[in-house]
Amino acid sequence: MQYIIVGIGGQGILFAGKVLGAVALEKKQRVTGSEVHGMAQRGGSVISHFKTGDFISPLVRAGEADVLLAFDQNEGIRNLHFLREGGAFVVNVHDRSAFDNLKLKEFLEERRISLFPLEGYSLLKEHMGGNFLFLNVLLMGAMSGAGVGAPSLEDTAAAVKTLSPAKFEDANMKVLKLGYEAVVKK
């Protein structure tokens, strides 16, 4: 499996790579991925690559990712070229209108890309008192809800538990399910 995770510096996208890594390790898979640290982390576009299986380089080639997980819809759309034909696009939406763009619709259709949108900010406002720091966990939940060969909700939950402080465990589990259900319903 090959994943591309994109967002804006400060949104906590590194966490996604850590969760994917922990899940793969549990399954005794080989993993390699690439992260962004430094300048771009300051509010700029950030991208993480993650691969499980027999690879040497941590970088995913354009057109080969199975899953594109976008913490920000603009960053997601800008990086759609990474997805393979038939790949899955899990995206945090803040402005639905962009998805009415005809060219975009046509592109997604032609490449048979499955779209899994969720309105992360509204969900966190409604259920988590507007604490947007939970965005990363929410999106991990959404990715497991999308199926598409990504880790299951159980595996993701176990990894999130080991990787984050115990005091957030209850909240994290709640958010994870919230993300999962937001996508599974569709």
Added chain:
Amino acid sequence: MEVSRRVSARAILLGNEAIARGIVEAGCLVATAYPGTPSSEILPAVAKYADELGLPMSVEWGVNEKVAFEEAAAASFTGARACAVMKQVGLNVAADPFMSIAHYQLKGGLLLVSSDDPGPHSSQTEQDSRYFAMFAKVPCFDPATAEEAREMVFDAFDLSERFGIVTMLRPSVRVDHCRQDVQEKITPLRPGPVKFEKDPSRWVCLPAFVRINHPKLNQKMVDIREAFEKEFAKYNYEVPAKGKATLGIVASGSAFAVVSDILKGAGRDDVSILKIGTPHPLPVKMVNDFIARHDKVLFLEETYPVMEMQLPDRTGIMGRWNGVVPGAGELLPEVIAGVLARVLGDDSLVGGAHPLLKEAIEELKILPRRPMLCPGCPHRASFFSIRQALPNSVNPSDIGCYALGVNQKAVDTVIDMGASITASSGLFLAQKAVGEEKPVVATIGDSTFFHMGLPGLVSAVYNRHAFVLAILDNATTAMTGGQANPAVGTKLRKGDEGKRVDIEGACRGCGVEYVRTVEAYDVAAGKAAVKEAWEHAKSKGEPAVLIFRHPCMLLRPEQPSIPVEVDQDKCIGCKFCINFFNCPGLVFSEEKGKAYIDERFCVSCGVCVSVCPHGAIRATSGEVE
């Protein structure tokens, strides 16, 4: 030294953590560094691992790379293994000791880790540290993966002790910042005894000794090249094609990893690869033998043609010298695939963005997001105060998060660490020569001030240069992830106590008469202070120092929460706040022609209330905590 290996479970580590484990496990006694992307995570991981194992290692941030390298070098004079870690441009700062130490017959193993940043992603150059190894006549290891990098640390220390020479490990960003599964633990070697033996012919670089040592260094290069030809098959090996190869590729480091995955994915098993993990001194016989067996040979390496350059004759190969491989930028999968497509005449290898997607992105006006100062960043407030106090000032700045003040039109020059002060002197000198007196207000961070700011400041005091130096003290080295520095005073090992160095005291000690400190969030006080400092500098003909103080948002400081809103009736859409304050939490709606608060990013620091000239930004009433 025999390395005992107990095979254990696998762990997922950042490349830098894997390198750190190698450093600790190889019995290194003294490890020093100055932070710099992509190397910054190595030293903290060394300290953490040494703490876990309860090892008696010294692990410290040096105040700059020259300091860090010299400390490690001298530690190795005692017979201990020592290492210094930095980013590629850090080696420019440490170049002086690096060049001279190369000539020494060392006692303990000495390792330099210099991390490169092809792209660049977070650097002021794309320079190739391997060139420095070549310049200094020092052997260099170039890892392709995290696991290999860790293994190379052991060999680099062994080689260093065998030949008495400093060795370089050159990971690039894709090795430093990869996250891979690696062997969990290797039983660490015990550091050896420590004893400094006096021997001026060994430890004093007088010209007379250099004349003896330089020919010896040349001989070491001959011997190490021979060792790289014969003994390092684990790093230098051939991945043969099935049957007769249509192309031979000589590749090192991250380029090897990328090209291997591309060829495998494309099912091109008609290409053979010679993987080189020791690019300097290049095992030339091995490479020439490979070249002789192939009709077409391509060189892939980052960032400069270091292996190519070492060939006695490179006219027969394809690489950078004849433009087949681009001369700048990172060798990303897409770039290498493009090169392969041309060389192999195989168009299926090129991807390229789908025209529909390109059009959609254009129609939706989606652009890559440029880096910005974080919401609530104290630097933003300081820049605003400076610009508003002296709008016609020239503003040299420096290396750190605050270089992003360029978004606020408050950064006019950046060269390298410490150059905000020396550039101010240069601007002052040029103006002075023609009798002009335009205000100059420089900005520099706390870590950068201690790194290389002090000599420039002393020079400015001594020579009477009139300008204002604003030191933006956010109590951390933020750009590289939040390391301590002298102004913070904490250290890396558990129980290891540091001492805080006072910035105000340091400036006064350098002879600066005017030293004032303001709270960075207090824009009114900041503006007044900038004006006053410039009046002082101008009238007394000397530098004045202003310290803007407020902790970095990455430290999550406790501070009052002041939720704000933009009064849509008062906002006239002048974009003053966008152009001069430039906060991710305060954005402009092209549709409405007015600014508004983007609650996804706003952290309620409240500073923007004092920014709007029309009073349209105000604290949300009743909600102040």
